[in-house]
Amino acid sequence: MTLVADTPPGQVIAPPTPPPAPTSAERWRLRGPLLPALVFTLALTQIPFLMTLFFSIRRWNLLSGGDQGFNWGHNYVDTATDPIFWKSILNTVLITGVSTVLCIAIGLLIAMALNHSFPGRGIARTLAITPFFAMPVAVTLFWRSAMFDPTFGLFGFLSRSVGLPAVSWLSDYPLLALVVLLTWRFTPFGLLIMLAGLQGAPQDQLEAAQVDGAGPFSRFRFITLPHLRPFIELAALLLAMNLIQTFGEIALLSAGGPAYATTNITYYIYLKAFNAFDFGFASALGVVALVLTIALVSPVLRLLSGIFQSEGRR
Amino acid sequence: MKPNVLKRSGIAVGGWVGSLVLFFPIFYMVVKSFQTEIDAANPTPQFLFTPTLTNYAEALQAGIGPYAVNSLVVVVVSTLVVLALAVPAAYALSVRPVAKAQDVLFFFISTKMMPIAAGIIPIYIVASALGLLNTITILVLMHIGMNLPLGIWMIRSFMQEIPGEVLEAASVDGAAGWTKMRSIILPLIKPGLASTALLCAVFSWNEYFYAVNLTTSKSTLPLFLQKFLSFGELYTAHVAAVATLVSLPVIIAGWAAQKSLVRGLLFGAVK
Numbered sequence A: 001m002t003l004v005a006d007t008p009p010g011q012v013i014a015p016p017t018p019p020p021a022p023t024s025a026e027r028w029r030l031r032g033p034l035l036p037a038l039v040f041t042l043a044l045t046q047i048p049f050l051m052t053l054f055f056s057i058r059r060w061n062l063l064s065g066g067d068q069g070f071n072w073g074h075n076y077v078d079t080a081t082d083p084i085f086w087k088s089i090l091n092t093v094l095i096t097g098v099s100t101v102l103c104i105a106i107g108l109l110i111a112m113a114l115n116h117s118f119p120g121r122g123i124a125r126t127l128a129i130t131p132f133f134a135m136p137v138a139v140t141l142f143w144r145s146a147m148f149d150p151t152f153g154l155f156g157f158l159s160r161s162v163g164l165p166a167v168s169w170l171s172d173y174p175l176l177a178l179v180v181l182l183t184w185r186f187t188p189f190g191l192l193i194m195l196a197g198l199q200g201a202p203q204d205q206l207e208a209a210q211v212d213g214a215g216p217f218s219r220f221r222f223i224t225l226p227h228l229r230p231f232i233e234l235a236a237l238l239l240a241m242n243l244i245q246t247f248g249e250i251a252l253l254s255a256g257g258p259a260y261a262t263t264n265i266t267y268y269i270y271l272k273a274f275n276a277f278d279f280g281f282a283s284a285l286g287v288v289a290l291v292l293t294i295a296l297v298s299p300v301l302r303l304l305s306g307i308f309q310s311e312g313r314r
Numbered sequence B: 001m002k003p004n005v006l007k008r009s010g011i012a013v014g015g016w017v018g019s020l021v022l023f024f025p026i027f028y029m030v031v032k033s034f035q036t037e038i039d040a041a042n043p044t045p046q047f048l049f050t051p052t053l054t055n056y057a058e059a060l061q062a063g064i065g066p067y068a069v070n071s072l073v074v075v076v077v078s079t080l081v082v083l084a085l086a087v088p089a090a091y092a093l094s095v096r097p098v099a100k101a102q103d104v105l106f107f108f109i110s111t112k113m114m115p116i117a118a119g120i121i122p123i124y125i126v127a128s129a130l131g132l133l134n135t136i137t138i139l140v141l142m143h144i145g146m147n148l149p150l151g152i153w154m155i156r157s158f159m160q161e162i163p164g165e166v167l168e169a170a171s172v173d174g175a176a177g178w179t180k181m182r183s184i185i186l187p188l189i190k191p192g193l194a195s196t197a198l199l200c201a202v203f204s205w206n207e208y209f210y211a212v213n214l215t216t217s218k219s220t221l222p223l224f225l226q227k228f229l230s231f232g233e234l235y236t237a238h239v240a241a242v243a244t245l246v247s248l249p250v251i252i253a254g255w256a257a258q259k260s261l262v263r264g265l266l267f268g269a270v271k
Helices: A023-053 A075-079 A085-115 A121-134 A136-146 A155-162 A174-199 A203-211 A216-245 A248-253 A265-274 A278-309 B002-035 B053-061 B064-093 B103-113 B116-129 B136-160 B165-172 B177-188 B190-206 B209-213 B221-231 B236-256 B260-264
Strands: none
Touching: A023 A155, A023 A278, A023 B103, A023 B136, A023 B190, A075 A278, A075 B116, A085 A121, A085 A174, A085 A216, A085 A265, A085 A278, A085 B190, A085 B209, A085 B260, A121 A174, A121 B002, A121 B236, A121 B260, A136 A174, A136 A203, A136 A248, A136 B002, A136 B221, A136 B236, A174 A248, A174 B002, A174 B064, A174 B260, A203 A216, A203 B209, A248 A265, A248 B190, A265 A278, A265 B209, A278 B053, A278 B103, A278 B116, B053 B064, B053 B236, B064 B103, B064 B136, B064 B177, B064 B190, B064 B221, B064 B236, B103 B116, B116 B190, B136 B190, B136 B209, B165 B260, B177 B190, B190 B236, B190 B260, B221 B236, B236 B260
C-alpha cells in the first residue's frame, strides 16, 4: 500500500522533510469529495436507526389503537419474554451458521478441483457460479414447486426412484429445505473466493514439500490451509453478513412457517411491523437484532481489520 | 505414471460433477419453462417433449412490461448515482486520504452489517410522509444506500493500485483535481468501474426486501414474480418461464464479468 502525497505543481524535487500539517482549509478540500457519500449514508442509516430507538420505547400498535405514548422498556420486556423471539434468534443462528459453513466447505471442495486444469474447466466454472446471479425470488419460487414439492418436485422423484417415500420438505423439514436452498445459492460465492485463494497458493513451497515427501493431506493442512485462512475468514464474514439478513427466501418458500419454524429475526420484524402493525414491538426487535448482530460480527470485523492493515501478509 | 492419470481424471470428474450439480436447478428451470403445465406437473421429470413458447407469451401478456421498465430505471439510476458518489469518496479515501480514512471506510462497511429490518419502520414512515411510498424514487434511494459502501470499497481498491509514480508525474505536469481525475485516474480504473457497476446492478436488479415493504403496484420484477404465489398453487412452467426471463440478463452479465468479480465480491479486500 503506497499512498503518495501530492507534490505541488512545479516542484520537481520533493524536499526530504515531512510535509507540513495541512491547514484547516486544506483539510476541508480533502474532505470535500467524501462528503456527499458520507452525508447520504449517514442520513439513510443513522437517522432511521435513531428513530427506531425512539419508537422502541413507545406504545404504538396500529391495530389495537389507543394512544401513542412512552412505555419505556415495556417493548423490550415483551421481546425478552416472547418465545417466538427466542425461536427466531435460534433460527437466525442456525440458518446463518450452517449455511455459511456449508458454502465454504463445498465451495472449497469444488474450487480445489477447479484449481487443476482439465478439459472444459472454464465452462465448468462458469456453470458453477450461475446460481449466485439468478434472481433469488425467481429461483426460490422455482425450488418451491419444482424441487421441494413431494409429488411434482425433483427430490420427491429421486426418493421414489430409489424406493423411498417422498418427503414433504416444506412441511417436515422446513429449516433444512431453507438451508439447502441458501447453500445452493451462496456456494458459488464461497467457490469464487476459495478459487481466488487457491490460485495465489505458494507453488514453490508446495513443490518443495512434495520433494520432501509430504503427502497431499499434510501439504493441504500445513501449506494451503494457512495460506487460505484470510480468504476463509473473509468469505465467512461476507457470507454471514448476507445470510443473517435472509428475507426473500423465507417469505416465498415457507412464509416463516410452519409454526415459525423458518422465521428468522429479519422475517419476525417484518411480521410484527407489517402484518401485526405493532411498530413499537417491531422497533424493539430491530434494536435487539442490531445489538446481537454487532455482538456477533464485531469479533470477525476486528479480525478483518487486521487483514486490511497488514495487506502485505500475503 | 498411471496413478497420476487416475488422479487427474478423478479431479476432472469431481470438478464437473460439482459444477453440474450447482448448475442443474438453473438448467431444469430453463427446461421447464418450455414445457406445457401438464408436462411440468408430471411427477417424473420430462426431458423429451415438444417445446412450447406459451409460457413466455403468457408472461409477457400478464403485464411484466411495466415491472421490467421499473427495474431497469431503478438499476440504471441507482447504479449511476452510486458511481457518481463513490468515485470522489474513494478518491478522498485512497489517492489523497483524509485523516482517519481507515475509520471512515469501516463506517461505510459497518452499515452493511446493520440488519436492514432494523431501519425499515422509520423509512416506511418517512417515505409515507413524503409521499414516496409506492414510487420508484424510494427504491432508487434505498438501492443507492445499499450499494454505496460496496462501490466505495471496490473503487478505492482499484485506485490503490494506480502506481504512485503515475499520480506523481501527473502532479508534476501540473494536473490537479478534476483534470487528474478525468485524464489519469478514471481511464486507469475503467475496468474496475465496469465491474463495480455490474455488481451494483446485479444486487439492485435482484433486491426484494425494500420492494415488498415500500412499494405495491409501482414496483420492480421481484414483486411481479411474487404475484405467482397469490394464486395459491404455483404454476411451475409459468414460474419457470418468468424466472428464466428475469434471471437471464443478470446471468449473462455475471458470466461475462466473472474474471473481475472476485474482488468485487470481496469488497476489493483481497487482491
